Amino acid sequence: MSLFDGIKRFFGGSSPAVVDEAAEALRLQMQARCLHFRRLLAANKAALEIMADIEERMTPKAKGGYRPFDMTYVRSAAARSVAAVFQMINNLNALSDRAYEDLKPAFSRIARNIDKHLGYVPPSHEGPLVLPLSEIRASDVSLVGGKMAQLGEVANHVNLPVPDGFAVTAAGYNLFMAVNNLQESIDLRIQQTDSSDLKSLLELSHAIQQRIYMAVVPQELARAFEEALEPLRVRYGKDLRLALRSSAVDEDVKDASFAGQFSTELSIEANDALDVWREIIASKYSVAAMSYRFTRGILDDSVPMCVGVLVMVDAVAGGVAYSQNPTPAPEVAGGQPHIVINAVHGLPKPVVDGSFSPDMFRCSRAFPPVLLDTQRGNQTWRLRNDPEQGLVSLDLTEAEQAQPALRPEQACAVARMALMLEEYYGAAQDVEWAITADGGIVLLQSRALKTAQPVEEEQSNAEQEEAQRHLRTNLPLLAQGGVVASAGVGLGSAFVARRERDILSFPRGGVLVVEQAQPYWATLLPRAAALVCEAGGTAGHLASVAREYGLPALFGISHATTVLDGKEVTVDTQARAVYDGLYEDIVPPAPAHNPMASSPVYAALESIVPFIVPLNLLDPESEHFAPAYCETLHDITRFCHEKAVSLLFDQEDSTSSKTYGKQLKVGKKLQYWIMDMADGFKKPVTGSTVELDNIQCQPLLALWEGMTSVPWEGPPSIDASGFMSVVMESTMKPQLETMAENAMQQKNFFIIDRNYVNLQARFGYHFCTVDANVTENPHENYVSFQFKGGAASAERRITRAHMVARVLEAQGFRCDVKSDALFAIAEGRDQHASLRRVAVLGHLLLHTRQIDMVMNRPGMVQRIEEKLLAETTMIMERGAA
Amino acid sequence: MHVLIVDDEVEFLSLIQKRLEHRDIQVTTANNASDAVKLVMKMNPPFNAVVMDVRMPGMDGLEGLHRMKQIAPSLPVILLTGHASLSVAVSGMELGAFDYLLKPIAINELIIKLEDAARTGALPV
Structure with a gap:
């Protein structure tokens, strides 16, 4: 902003130079060029920030895990990076009289590739709106969801008793969503919400659920529902009570249990069933469920909500059985695998709800199974299905409390059922079951048991x-x-x-x-x-x-x-x-577990990364440093930045540098070129060099002070070798050696006016930018710093970025480190405080190069950090009252 | 500075209008693109910048952008959308959008963009 104020002052200020028409035209041209250059820098910063963020999401940090993202993030990262890169191309072309129009075919090719990988089409789920349990097979999983498909399979093929009922299918769900135009409006709302923010998620959940409650059930669906219900009314008469169980389709994600994410409603009157069905649909948008999908990378429209409508079982006991203990338990059955049963009196709901600790039974896996041991829980009440009142909670009498939820023979019967299911499916099962008043066992649900992480039972x-x-x-x-x-x-x-x-x-x-x-x-x-x-x-x-x-x-x-x-x-x-207390040393942290891996959202981001993030254009002197060789958005940003800097500062360019780029002289000529936009020099400069004492740009002087003071183990070399060149000594990339030889590499560029400085410094094969505006008005003031990359190993670069961030944070900067990229800013401070921070950046700029060389030594990071902290604190305190 | 905000979500319009006016920015609103194009045609002195939604009933934001650029080539138009789409981003930039931003947006970020956009309009063509 101050640049423009400066430009205004330059043209309309109190002491304008006498200008002839040619000079006026030149200045106008320069004004436009600088505007385009600054805009190119802003777009470059935006693009690099997005790329750094993408990289970070793909490679979780050891500490703090990884940050989950949704499809909105993937689309938005793609769209924003593409828009930013397009702006860079436009501004580069504006700077160069359209000399780089050939970037556009490369850009279009990359954008097309990205677009191709973002086209996700949700599955269609054709079929009947409702399906009786007697017609459901395991292969119907995409139509009725996992839970109902398994139940149908068991009822029709394993010959185990299951409750009577039917499923409202994915086709029924899709019809409901389509008629009410819900999916599109939900997609839009999800896109506009930051899913990682719980408050926003709560508001979103509330808004979507309200819409679903108010939505109309299409007549066709209502009719099919009633037709499926009728035989149950006939068979069970006035005592008919129903359980409505969510049965989400989760075919896209392996291992996603959706455990407890969606509602199950018990003891529902037949006449209320359709309304309750809608409530279960709405439960797909509970905060817990949306947060789960977000964390696991599951797309909203890939999870149609199917619902099982089942006759209530009047359970005297119920629970969950694992057909195998997932981790070895050497103390049980001589270390042999065994069956684990969690059971309660009454309906099994409290077992999965975690309302209290259930009784636990362990049985052998022999045929027939034998009870190995029993651990009592702390149940004090039970749930019952009452035909009159629905679901009721009853206190257990003392006598009931004294009794385990299962008799030994019942536990063995449950164990036998678990083994039968395991044999049928060929994999360990997690089985929900109930025992009826007449002693029969009814299967409520069976699914593959997850054994990814150890599950251990009561402490023996x-x-x-x-x-x-x-x-x-x-x-x-x-x-x-x-x-x-x-x-x-x-x-x-x-x-x-x-x-x-x-x-x-x-x-x-x-x-x-x-x-x-x-x-x-x-x-x-x-x-x-x-x-x-x-x-x-x-x-x-x-x-x-x-x-x-x-x-x-x-x-x-x-x-x-x-x-x-x-x-x-x-x-x-x-x-x-x-x-x-906090004891980080107890166990070395396990590698971060990524629940998104193998999800479609993760796959989508993974598929577009190759067109966005990698950098192939390394050496500006190479013949391959050309638009035709740009394979990624990063390549284009690199190309645009390089060319823009050359256009603005290159000595060979007749417009800019001969008139405006002045080489800094402090005793001798240094590798710093300064372009003064307005009032940055005290006296007009006619030659090709400018003396330091002729500069009145306060931020530049502060930056210089920081760069040249508080020597670090000997005076830093700010001569013609270029202050970042030391980084090259630790390089692992041969191209960088060549680059170190090239003259461009060693120039550093300032754009200034009286209150503004922008420094473009080379930092390995990336740029490092300081951008600061410091006036008497704190609201206009900001000091920002940005760097990424370098020649050191990735690990060292990341460590360095974090260390510099910590030092800057201690000096009042707000820092954002993404992978090895650091973005730091201090805003709204007064003039003195802002200039002190510019000096801090100058100091860090110069000393960061030495950091790389010693960072590999154990214990050095902390030493360097302490030293930098002390030095920057000293700089901050300078000139204080 | 005088800006035109175009969005079919009336709540969003009034919220943004209130916030921008609070920061001394003059705001005119339109809830569809064809009204917005008419406003651009007749406004004198011209708007300094336009902020326009993309998905709107009737004429969409891309078409609106195209027509505005025919009427006033140097008028900076910022696309602000809740629906991130690569093809819209590319088409919008190709049609000459000043920037492509996503909702929700921090008001300060929008003001910075508006100020930058207004400067472009003021530049000699």
Whole structure:
């Protein structure tokens, strides 16, 4: 902005030079050129920021995991980077009298390639709107969802009892969405929402769910629904109560359990069933479900919501059985695999809801199975299906509490069913079941058991010993025991969430502590470092999601919500312990688990990266440094930037430098060229050089002060060798050696006016930019710094970017590090404070080159950081009152 | 500075108008592209910049941009859309859009773009 003020002053200010027509024309031309150049720089910055962000999403950091993204992010990153690069091409052409029109075919080719990979067509799901269970087969998974397809398969082929009922299919769902024009409006709303922000997600969820509640069920669907319901009315009479179970189609993503993300409504009257169906459709847009899809990279329109409408089972007991313990348990059955059953009195819902700890039974896998042991839970109430009142919760009598939920022979019968299902599917199963009043077992659901992460059950003596062996007795212990729902070590500040609205105040990276393992806490899992629950079994939904995300989780830690609240804690599942304090050294961090891998969203980003991020154009002197050889958007940005700098500053160019580019002289001529836009020099300069004491641009002088003061192990060489050339010594790329020889490499360029400085410095094969505007009005002031790349190894570059960011943050800059790119800015400070920060940048600019050379030595990073911190603090304090 | 904001979402229009006016920017609004084109045709002195949605019933933002550029080639038009699309981004830039921005946008970011755009319009052609 100040450039333009400067230009205005130059043309209309108080002391205008007497100008003839030719000079006036030249200045006008320069004004336009500088505007285009600045715009090109802005577009370049925007493009590089997007590329750095993409790179970071693809390569998760060891600490803090990775940042999930949705399809909106992928489309928007593609569109924004393409728009920014197009602007660079336009501005370069404006600077060069359209000399680079041949960039456009290269650009179009790249854009077409990107576009080709973004075309996602959701599956169509043709078929009937509803389908009776008796007609459903496993192959109908894309029509009725996984849950109902399995149930149909079991009912019709395995000969196990399942509840009577039907499914409302994906075709039914799609018809409902289409008639109400819902998908398009939902897509638009999702596109406009930052899915990583919980508050926005809450608002979005509310808005979408409202629309679904108000939407009309198409007549055709209502009729089909009623026709499917009629036989059930006839068969069950007035006692008919229904369970409506979500059964989402998840064919695109392997291992996505959607555990507990969608509603299941129990004990519904037949007349209310269609309204409840709509509620279950709306549950697809609960915060937990949307957050889950976002974290797993699942596309919204690839998950049609099918619903099972099933006759309620009047269960006296129910639960979940695993046909195999997923991790070895040496203390059980001599280390042999065994069956694990979680059971409760009444309906099985509390097992998956995590309302309390269920009873646990372990059986052998022999035919017939034998009960190996029983661990009692802490159930005090049960759920019952009442034909009159619907779902009722009843307190258990003392006598009932004293009884385990299953008798031994019942546990063995459940175990037998689990084995039969495993045999039929050829893989370990996770089975939900119920026992009716007459003692029969009914299967409610069966799905493949996830064994990606260890699942361990109630703590046996041997496990206690094992945990004890890992316990660090020298660390202060807050809690110990419980069961491991998902293995690992996590540390952070403990946050007790009691109500659903606490979701909004949960700090990113905190340790989530809850009383019950309710599925809606799943929303917070991608943001948490670990999870601790007072109650809940490892078969529950929340435990499943924790395992999918690779989040350390301990369940059954008594009084966790009172003992841990507000403390900094370390959760170590191996020792089943929660320590008071943060202990990063307990276990080396496992490689970040990426729940998005293999998702269509991840694949989409992965497929466009090759056309955006890689840089192939390295050597400006090479004959391949040409539009025809641009293969990526990054190549085009590199080409445009290089050419724009040459056009504006190159000595060979007749318009610019002969008149405007002046070589800086401090005793001798240095490799810095200065282009003064307005009032940057005290006296007019006629020759080709300018003396430092003839410069009145305050930010340039501050930058120079920073560059030349506080020597680092000997005076830095700011002579003709170019201040970034030392980086070349550690280069691994042969092209860079050549580049070091070329004269262009060693020039550094300033554009200035009285209040503004822009420095373009070479930094390896990337540019490093300082851009600062400093006036008496704090609102106009900003000091920004940007660099990326370099010749060192990727690891060192990233370490360096983070270290420089920490130093700058200590001096009041706001920093953003993405991969090895650093973007730093300090805005709105007064003149003195801003100039001090410009000087800090000058200092860092010059000393960053030495950092690369010594960063590989152990312990050096910290030393360098401390030194830089001390030096920059000294610079900041200079001139203070 | 006088800018024209074009969007079929009336809530969005009034929100942006209020925020820009709060920052002393004069705002005229239109809720469809064909009204906007008419406004561009008759406004004197001309608008300093236009911010236009892409997806609108009737004439869409790209067509609106095309017509505005025929009437006033140097008028900077910023496309602001909630629907990120590569082909729209490319077409928009090819038709001469000043920039392609995505909703939601921070008001400061929009003002910076508007100020920059207004400068372009003021440049000698």
